[in-house]
Amino acid sequence: MKVLLTGAAGSIGQVVSLGLVDRGHEVVGLDLARTPDGFDGTWHTVDCVDPDAVADAVGAQPLDAVVHLASHPDEASLPATLASHVITTAALLDAMVEHQVDRIVYASSNHAVGRTPRTHLLGIDARPRPDTFYGVGKVAAEALLSLYADRHGIDAIACRIGSFLPEPASVRHLSTWLSHDDCVRMVDAALTAPAPGFAMIYGISANTRAWWDLTPGRELGYHPRDDAEEFAGRVAPAPADADEAAYVGGPFALPAFHRSALDRTGE
Template sequence: MTGAAGGVGTLLRPRLAREGRVLRLLDLVPIEAGPGEEALAADLTDPDAMAKAVDGVDAILHLGGHSVERPWQQILDANINGTYVVLEAARRAGVRHVVLASSNHAVGFQPRTDEVPDYLFPRPDTYYGVSKVAKEALGSLYHDRYGMAVTCLRIGSCFERPRDARMLSTWLSPDDCARLVEAAIAAEGFHVVWGVSANTRRWWSLDEGRAIGFEPRDDAEAYAAEVLGDDEPDLSALPHSHVGGRFCEPRYDADNLTRES
């Protein structure tokens, strides 16, 4: 698991633990390994480090990289080149199954419809979204050229509970996320799957997820009264009118990004 110290990785670690399974955790920051875990501190853009990290593994869950918008060079290095390095290391090591954490932001400028279909054509909303399009494209290439089984998860909002009105539609519960990863690890072929729970207000398809064996059990509606109070959201306005929500706002224009040295 790359990016194992991040938010999704932290939620998944206890949920992916199994008798007889060893989780090899990789991140830039040191991780304290628990029972059934091995921890490595390494840069996923380092080919030698990644070659050592994937040696002997059965499957890779690639969560690493920037999880929000960043200036182009940072996105290029960590998210795009990093994914290439991970997939190339997997190919050289003979790893058969790779799961790639994509995002709804790969299609962020697509408008809301009654049910947004699987394999929706890319319309990224940010450089971060572009990196997810590139990640899916690299996964497709490594499947078609090398026969690797690759599943790309267009994750919505994976937190312990939905935090706002938008997440009542886009929430992926941690338990459902683990169920989705288990299904994706076992899937053959190439797939692009929405990472979303069985939310009453869901407007993303679950057809492809169910086709690979994912059956979500949780529903954000259990938190609706707590999140909304007496106010129903205006679905014609951001963050509800487009798949990418507030990532479509002008504050994410290139000239507005904070430049980091």
């Protein structure tokens, strides 16, 4: 498949880019940053909040799918968050409709349900309970994907990513870890699953202590192979572990991330 990968210069983007190429896909990169070392392909230096620039990039070559990883990866004001997660997704979806690209894989987040108390294995049928404005942005982007799937017949897969790291660094990560290799497996499965329509899956590895149900991903062909338990002996307990285990969003659900929705200046 020929895939436009947004956020291709980021930490996830570079891993996914190399992994998709290894699996026979052709990757077209798009990012605010310039082409990273080692990328061998077409590159667009574009801000995804610019709908005209996004449309030009999507229409510059025939595409089979879009993988949307570009966004601000941390908490911000509500307007900035909506621009980063929702406006960018809208620009891509409109461009896809215009240029007849019928599949998008979206990097959502566990923070879309991060305020859910951790009491049981959480499925995709749980109601959205964002823990931050970052989580709100992910929920809103998922809703937009659902709308375009219904309205235009686009196949849209939202991957609620856990903790994307080379290896777990905390007790929480033993439940939420997504390995580099499993991340590529997940995206590849989402790209190639037959006619998924709108779907949500949890993006974690096959962790023994998993907090989220991997069944929906497996039904789409995502079969993770790694387990954070392999690293359990290297992860030392920490005073914050109990607080981070109270909600599935971990520290994002704690008071340190509380802030006003709107930045007010001049007062």
